[in-house]
Amino acid sequence: MKLIEAVPNFSEGRRSEVIERIMDVFYAQDDCTVLDYHADADHNRLVVTVLGEPESVCEACFSAAGQAAELIDMREHQGSHPRIGATDVVPLIPIEDVSMKDCVKMAEELGARIADELEIPVYLYEEAARKPHRRRLENIRRGEYEGLVEAISEPERRPDFGPDEVHPSAGATVVGARQALIAYNVYLRTDDLSVARQIARDVRESSGGLVNVKAIGLEVEGEGVQVSMNLTDFRKTPIHRVYEFIKREARHCGVGVYRSEIVGLVPREALLAAARYYLNLDGFAPDEQVLERRLQD
Amino acid sequence: MKLIEAVPNFSEGRRSEVIERIMDVFYAQDDCTVLDYHADADHNRLVVTVLGEPESVCEACFSAAGQAAELIDMREHQGSHPRIGATDVVPLIPIEDVSMKDCVKMAEELGARIADELEIPVYLYEEAARKPHRRRLENIRRGEYEGLVEAISEPERRPDFGPDEVHPSAGATVVGARQALIAYNVYLRTDDLSVARQIARDVRESSGGLVNVKAIGLEVEGEGVQVSMNLTDFRKTPIHRVYEFIKREARHCGVGVYRSEIVGLVPREALLAAARYYLNLDGFAPDEQVLERRLQD
Numbered sequence: 001m002k003l004i005e006a007v008p009n010f011s012e013g014r015r016s017e018v019i020e021r022i023m024d025v026f027y028a029q030d031d032c033t034v035l036d037y038h039a040d041a042d043h044n045r046l047v048v049t050v051l052g053e054p055e056s057v058c059e060a061c062f063s064a065a066g067q068a069a070e071l072i073d074m075r076e077h078q079g080s081h082p083r084i085g086a087t088d089v090v091p092l093i094p095i096e097d098v099s100m101k102d103c104v105k106m107a108e109e110l111g112a113r114i115a116d117e118l119e120i121p122v123y124l125y126e127e128a129a130r131k132p133h134r135r136r137l138e139n140i141r142r143g144e145y146e147g148l149v150e151a152i153s154e155p156e157r158r159p160d161f162g163p164d165e166v167h168p169s170a171g172a173t174v175v176g177a178r179q180a181l182i183a184y185n186v187y188l189r190t191d192d193l194s195v196a197r198q199i200a201r202d203v204r205e206s207s208g209g210l211v212n213v214k215a216i217g218l219e220v221e222g223e224g225v226q227v228s229m230n231l232t233d234f235r236k237t238p239i240h241r242v243y244e245f246i247k248r249e250a251r252h253c254g255v256g257v258y259r260s261e262i263v264g265l266v267p268r269e270a271l272l273a274a275a276r277y278y279l280n281l282d283g284f285a286p287d288e289q290v291l292e293r294r295l296q297d
Numbered sequence: 298m299k300l301i302e303a304v305p306n307f308s309e310g311r312r313s314e315v316i317e318r319i320m321d322v323f324y325a326q327d328d329c330t331v332l333d334y335h336a337d338a339d340h341n342r343l344v345v346t347v348l349g350e351p352e353s354v355c356e357a358c359f360s361a362a363g364q365a366a367e368l369i370d371m372r373e374h375q376g377s378h379p380r381i382g383a384t385d386v387v388p389l390i391p392i393e394d395v396s397m398k399d400c401v402k403m404a405e406e407l408g409a410r411i412a413d414e415l416e417i418p419v420y421l422y423e424e425a426a427r428k429p430h431r432r433r434l435e436n437i438r439r440g441e442y443e444g445l446v447e448a449i450s451e452p453e454r455r456p457d458f459g460p461d462e463v464h465p466s467a468g469a470t471v472v473g474a475r476q477a478l479i480a481y482n483v484y485l486r487t488d489d490l491s492v493a494r495q496i497a498r499d500v501r502e503s504s505g506g507l508v509n510v511k512a513i514g515l516e517v518e519g520e521g522v523q524v525s526m527n528l529t530d531f532r533k534t535p536i537h538r539v540y541e542f543i544k545r546e547a548r549h550c551g552v553g554v555y556r557s558e559i560v561g562l563v564p565r566e567a568l569l570a571a572a573r574y575y576l577n578l579d580g581f582a583p584d585e586q587v588l589e590r591r592l593q594d
Contacts, residue, residue: 003589035591051592095588180588243576259579265588268565275568278575279540282556291392291477291562292300295330295348 003096004054004103005035005180008061009088010046010068011077011171013039018071019046022064026050029060035265044079045088049265054098058110061090065114069170074145082138084145085171087114089137091126092177095267103177104128111175115162118170121152122161125176130160137174145171182231182270183263184239186246188224189256193217196225199249203227203242210245212237234267240274300393301351301400302332302477305358306385307343307365308374308468310336315368316343319361323347326357332562341376342385351395355407358387362411366467371442379435381442382468384411386434388423389474392564400474401425408472412459415467418449419458422473427457434471442468479528479567480560481536483543485521486553490514493522496546500524500539507542509534531564537571 012018019039026034032052039046048064050057065087072086090110092103104127111122129135133156143151149166151157158164159172166172188196196217201207204215212233220226227246231237239262247257269286276284287293309315316336323331329349336343345361347354362384369383387407389400401424408419426432430453440448446463448454455461456469463469485493493514498504501512509530517523524543528534536559544554566583573581584590 003592005588033592035588051588239576257577259577261579262581262586264586265591266586267588268569268590271569271572271587272565274576275571279536279571280554280556282558284559289559289561289563290568291302291332291348291564293565294332294562295300 001096002054002098003051004057004098005049005051005093005095006057006061006090007047007049008064008090010072011044011074011079011083011086011088012046012072013044013079014041021071022046022067023048025064025067026060029056031056032060043081044077045081045083051095054106058106062110062113065173066118069118069120069167073169074171075169077145082141082144084141084148085120085173086169087173089174093180095180100127100177107175107177112161114173114175119163120167120170121159121163121172123172123174124160125174126178128176140174148172179233179235180267182234182239182266184231184242184260185226185228185263186243186260187226187258188250189258191224193219193225195253195255196227198253199246200227202249203245210237210242213242234270238273239270240277298393299351299395300348301354301395301403302346302348302390302392303354303358303387304344304346305361305387307369308341308371308376308380308383308385309343309369310341310376311338318368319343319364322361322364323357326353328353329357340378341374342378342380348392351403355403358407359410362470363415366415366417366464370466371468372466374442379438379441381438381445382417382470383466384470386471390477392477397424397474404472404474409458411470411472416460417464417467418456418460418469420469420471421457422471423475425473437471445469476530476532477564479531479536479563481528481539481557482523482525482560483540483557484523484555485547486555488521490516490522492550492552493524495550496543497524499546500542507534507539510539531567535570536567537574
């Protein structure tokens with residue numbers, strides 16, 4: 001079954017009637033399940049996580065963007081989180097039987113539709129970016145809504161789709177595709193925070209470790225210390241490689257690893273990959289051999 | 298989603314029109330997927346593997362038993378495989394969100410229905426057995442159809458449901474519940490078959506090893522030797538425990554293990570259990586945390 005996740009962010013975290021009307025769009029959509037939503041009054045922002053068939057998820061995101069454009073006025077919006085539009089950003093994430101390339105195509109179609117039908121300028125980001133500096137969301141959001149009103153006419157700030165001016169109330173929207181994030185923590189058998197911090201530095205991309213890994217060392221009340229991570233591309237840098245890396249570095253420091261944890265959601269594929277690795281399951285074909293997959297023919 | 302597997306066996310492996318009419322029952326059933334079927338002329342037997350929602354799978358098995366009773370006459374049946382009826386045996390297997398207890402109850406209901414509506418005597422076996430010696434299929438099938446015609450009137454051979462005499466054409470049927478089997482092989486880095494045989498003896502239940510494991514040592518053309526196994530209850534005796542056991546014994550023999558393989562189908566749960574074990578994923582809750590599971594709320 002084809003499945004994608006979307007995590008649309010809307011610039012409303014305070015007025016419950018607006019939040020409800022946006023959420024109703026997602027609840028009303030067939031073949032699309034709301035996994036989570038979080039409204040933050042300080043950020044004045046609503047973050048929704050939905051999972052479902054690609055067309056349904058994109059349809060729901062489009063309809064919700066329409067609702068947000070009607071109900072939110074960026075000229076009056078205030079909040080501590082950076083934003084450029086009523087529907088601020090919509091990342092699409094491949095989950096099952098969908099490639100990143102497919103998600104990029106969906107992001108392009110969704111973006112074009114938001115631009116055409118809602119007359120909102122749209123920027124493509126991350127994997128869907130058409131200009132290298134637009135891979136990073138913070139570059140697109142520079143100056144936020146207020147700054148973009150003027151800056152949008154500069155050649156390098158022109159949107160990928162839609163008008164060369166911000167929508168007066170809805171602002172602009174960023175649409176893109178990215179990999180699923182996995183929040184993954186490994187616990188060490190020591191109370192020495194400096195060891196967790198050292199291993200975090202060893203493992204993370206930014207200081208010379210594994211690509212697609214962000215890591216910090218943390219103290220956890222009653223549980224010693226942990227290496228707390230975000231894995232940003234589990235297909236390329238799988239959980240088990242990260243775990244074995246940390247075990248090896250911990251051993252080098254004379255410290256044991258006694259458990260790990262996944263915080264929140266994880267695509268099934270990430271765990272099947274670990275099973276294949278540890279069991280040395282050569283030639284295993286999940287599509288053919290996992291019993292439940294055969295239902296989906 | 299609730300899922301069970303059934304592997305009904307019918308006493309027809311030669312007449313293609315009969316095989317087709319039985320298979321048509323399964324193909325016509327909604328929410329029920331045929332994973333495999335195999336007709337063997339020598340055995341004169343058809344083995345069907347279906348997966349789906351419990352009610353649908355049981356409905357299909359019942360309808361197919363009706364077809365088999367009409368189309369197969371045990372008085373004329375000959376074949377090398379032991380059998381007592383047109384629908385010889387129907388094991389039900391819990392796959393997802395279904396307990397063994399649920400499957401036992403379904404086996405009882407299916408058995409009672411075959412007895413009541415088709416007037417075929419039914420025996421319950423394996424996990425569904427009501428008498429200890431009926432756990433083993435060979436005890437129920439002793440004397441086969443021909444012997445059972447007379448023996449069925451003996452108190453200890455009386456069926457669990459239905460008449461105390463065999464159905465003249467359809468014979469008798471065995472219905473039950475069992476765990477999914479996993480066919481699992483581990484390859485050793487040696488050509489010495491005696492090592493594979495020794496490790497097979499060490500690991501299998503029958504010679505003092507792990508329960509729920511059947512094992513033999515085999516030579517594999519071009520691949521050295523393997524320990525070839527059936528795991529008969531992967532929930533109690535999981536794949537990773539078997540793999541680690543064999544790795545340890547192989548090391549003891551001075552031999553390496555370089556790969557393993559699952560032959561045919563495996564329930565997803567068996568692989569998730571391996572991932573949890575090797576990653577030391579304490580407190581992981583698949584129902585809550587596996588993204589795709591959330592779709593099924």
